[in-house]
Amino acid sequence: MTRRLYYEDPYIKEFYGSIISVEEKENGVHIQLDQTAFYPEGGGQPCDLGIIGDAAVSLTYEENGKVVHVTDKIPNYTEKVPCRIDWNRRFDHMQQHLGQHILSAVCAEIFHADTVGFHIGSTNVTIDINKVLELKDIEKLESLTNQKVFENKQVDAFYPSQEEFQTLSLRKLPQVKTGIRIVRIEGVDVNACCGTHPARTGEVGIIKVIRWEKYKGGLRIEFACGVRALRDYSWKNDAINILAISLGCKDLDVVQKLNVLNDKLAKIHKENSELKDKILDIEARELFAASGKENNISIIQAIFSNRDLEEVRLLASKITVLDSAVVLFGIKNQENAQILFCRSKELNHISARELFKESVALLDGKGGGTDLMAQGGGPSIENLETALELACTKLKIAFGE
């Protein structure tokens, strides 16, 4: 039976352990020690990593009551092997874990909300509660939890006797009946838990709620404690300073300044699209006036370079409402050529789609459409002029019949 040092003292970073079993598997060497400070995954807390002798630990897990370490090789010693856990990783988990206890306790006490999920990821930490909270509740939650942190309450873990267990008022009843480990935060929370925690709430540093969203009828709250909260504050502070310099205002005024700029931008966008529309009207009339007629039908043929397809489509539709017209447009881009054919509504005997078929084949491309409008493109840019000429010739032949 492995002695679990992390329960005796969660601050043990280095220890000596003797190897009691070694098994080579596909994902690495699976090692058991006579004693270990490596915490296996459990209770929402991820496992510890570190080194056993000269071997790196990539995973620690628990199976059938045994703590197993997965390493990249068989360590150089078997007796009294020097071991070290990745303390930064462990302490981060301890901070997030105790932060979760405090958040869950306040959620239960103030909002009568139960914690139904908890997850510590490498980038984010979340709890799920079975109640929806409003902004003012979240603010209250954050304020009260940090109060408990600043009060630096004592945290202890113990295994109560049956009689003692009956006297405890647990936040949540544990699923197991025996060997229950209780984690108590002085005056804040009593709960069954198998994780590792700091000795006092002050070590959590700070609990910051980052964001929240409705989730399965309740709420998922993302938060950060201690070092994670500091990292989060750091990059956000850098970002706000950069924004303030860029916007030429104080950090406190960044949001207001952005709102003003967004309003201005929306107004400019609106004016710009109105102006573009007017310019397209003029261009449509000019193209129409310069075009030749066959059988009283205008054929408007043009090739554009690197022009937005949506804009060209709008231009074409503006032409087809001026008078009876067939539009044969091409666009040359860096990688391909596009064609867009359309006709006025009343020209029922002409099919844009039929005209389009052979032309798009010349571009080695694809596309489609209706009798009114067809569009598509292909890589053979050099054939664009021929593709339009072909459609124009076909139209003239059709008119001649």
Ligand SMILES: [Zn+2]
């Ligand atoms: Zn815990």
